[in-house]
Amino acid sequence: MESDEDLFDNSGDDEEDWKTTDWENSIKPKQEENVSSPQKHDISQVTDTSNENVAKFPENKQTDSLMTRMELNDHKAGMEGLDKAKINKIIYEASKGSRFYENEKKKEEQMKQRIEEQRKRLENISSEQLQQGLKEGDALLEALEDSFDLSRTIVHVDMDAFYAAVEMKDDPTLRHKPMAVGGMSMLSTSNYVARKFGVRAAMPGFIALKLCPDLVIVNSNFDKYRAVSKEIRAVMAEYDPNYCPMSLDEAYLDFTEHLILRQDFSEKDRTFLTKDCSSDDNTLCICDLNEHLRKSVILGHTDIVNESESVSHSNSDEAQNKTTSNVTIDDGIEEPVMISQNSSLFSDSSQLEKQMCDICPVCNKPYPPYDIRIFGKDIEEAVNEMRCRIEQRTRLTASAGIAPNMMLSKVCSDKNKPNGQYRILPTRDAIQTFIKDLPIRKISGIGKVTEQMLNALNVVSCTDLYEKRALLYHLYSDISFNYFMRICLGIGSTTVERDTERKSMSTERTFRDMSKPADLYEKCFELSEALVGDLKSEELKGKTVTLKIKTATFEVKTRAHTLRDYTWDQEIIFSTCKELLRTEIQNALPRPLVLRLMGVRMSNLLHQSLCPKSKQNTISSFIKKMVYKPLLTATTSGEHCTETIVINDDSCDNKQLQNQESENILNNISNTKSNISTFSSKLMKSTSPKKISPKKTSKTVIDPNKDSLQQLFSKASRFMCPVCNKEIQCTTLNEMNGHVEKCLISESTISSRLDNIQHKSVELPSVDLPLEKEKKPEGNCCVNVTMPDSRKSASNESKPCSSSMLHDVPRETTYVCPVCSLERVGCTLDEFNFHVDSCLSQGAIKEILKEQKNICTVNQNGLKKKRTDAIGSKAEPASKKRKSDGSNNTKSIDFFFKS
């Protein structure tokens, strides 16, 4: 979570009495200012008379204001009525000119372009098409209505300002101050006091401090949040053992079964002790009284107050104010919550005193005063009870939404935040009333981009989705259209299911700008190491390794490679990442690749016990096997081809393998444009001892002369073509490539030959490659950067090499070596290649083309359950893909309605 260095040092040098500080002095709008979202306002007012479907986008604002996408997002509880203009100005002043800001500007432009494209497509929709869209829309709506399910009672529970609340619980002095959790570069969340200043989650700490100079920023502590989360879930499980947790602080529950059972609950079953959780008195017990005391106090008493006879105690009003939360149902009726204070249970004060003196066996402190609260049997009461128990157990408040489906309950849980709940009655009327004017942005899955795209069509509320269905049908994909139609009807998933297996696992870090390849490789090593640890802790293996990078200019790229077999092997994962990273470093040349973030992700996961026995030998074992038997094997077998070079080498015969080649990724060999040699770069990696940092290894400069593939080939006189299966005479790698490529072009059915070539190999003359350093003649090949290119410089071959990365580098430029990071100004390309080659060379090349079978017979999907109901419960962005004319979307209805 925390970035490397910039965590905020909130040294407590302020001894001021915060409680007396007037935090009401927050950023509120001036009386006359309009606080509603400007674009929405504009759109509702301005409609093009020629085309009512097109909203005028707010014209380019003055250059000294914030672009839309960077404006304060006040769609969060506790952020109502802020002076957005003032806040946005502060954000703008703090951001303008930064690299982040510049990147956001780019994204804003892209979004505008998307909207413009949408507008153009809109213009091309004929009235006939609109009629058709209307028909399709109505047909879908009809089908949807038929499947409307109001039978379930779904509850969405969401803790209030979760991380912040945990921190405030542990440090009560924070309770009344504006505070946030995170660091100077990013906040995870803020408390409600801070929200009044515009401080919220996903805001950088340094900007938050500009909005609220008194803000206290606390470092996050995930272990703590996880522990609290466990407590919360324990309570939730009592109401729905199959509850679906969405994050540490949030879950969906299906209360339907509980409500049935609850009708037979005795009063005792619905009675709980409640103390004042906001008390700061640390001399008293703060444990959950329901853990130890409830049994003896309540279940031991048979004569507790009757539900129908609400006990009125002199303090009951006050108590109610303290402990009752804001409860409304959508018809606006406030339901009274019955509370009986503990003292009222006991007629004589001596008993009260006795009870007050009781000591908690856990913390050895006296119990605090408490109430005994009896909850009713209906849904509101049941949810109140659950929230109350969560609060008693964790001393944190939760809010809840109650509705017939997940989509609606999610919207509801935000309605009476914090410490409140809201219910939509399970009737079509109630749902329609609720949905009618609801802004689309309130729906989970509609974010700022989709909101803008739809706003541009004058779609602001959920009703607008219905009204504009004919257009939406043509402008969006089936999936998105379905999603929109479900929203406007108020339909969502009714099946609360725990997510099945995870789909990916990743780890990423932001750091100070980094460009030295050695540092980058080291970071890559650390990340893959961490990822492997995580995979093993969950006993998962994966097949697809993805490298994520974010450049210093905030450009994000991902590069993935799918392996043949499931793995959690650190060597393989790191090698794969490293290779992907190396390609990026090389692609950036002659500029250095400057990164601010790197991440490694593993997907295509399977539990270790279910993984088929690996076909993928570890590199070490492979080399150990092959080391005395130099050979060349090349096989085409599908998408991925592994190239390995094995050379009889002194260094690897008996002892440790200091350097070794690992699995390389070849461009799709059947793509005739690709050259088989373009990816024969190697991975510098030490296997023994296992954990040598890549920094160390990559800086080891070993004789460049000895690991030249070119040289290797110059000694090889014959090889077996993997395509035509003939023995070919050649002296250079490119000759071989040329031949293979020709074969590939003429070969229409590669696969039919796979069986023939899979196990063919040709022996090469063994190459003697001593490890000692030798001078490499200028103009010799560069193994790593581009083999074909270097071949070009070494021979008279005239075949152009499309894959060369250094080929077109102009003279007089500054080259930055991707390995040692030294700048080379004004040298020739050959000189530079030579230099890079030198840096990259590490010992002899040990392996020659090794075939990679790409026959993956494991059906990984067989074990995975396809999530058919993502929509309504998970993010569902609008798509760019539109319908082609006459497309049919008949399958989509079935597809999305399993409920």
Added chain:
DNA sequence: GGGGGAAGGACCA
């Protein structure tokens, strides 16, 4: 035309 991989992106907490 469907499946699967790769890349990008939206969205969520």
Added chain:
DNA sequence: TTCCTGGTCCTTCCCCC
């Protein structure tokens, strides 16, 4: 001085069958 992290799903493009 400083704009996160970990996850899901969708779309587009490509290749292959």
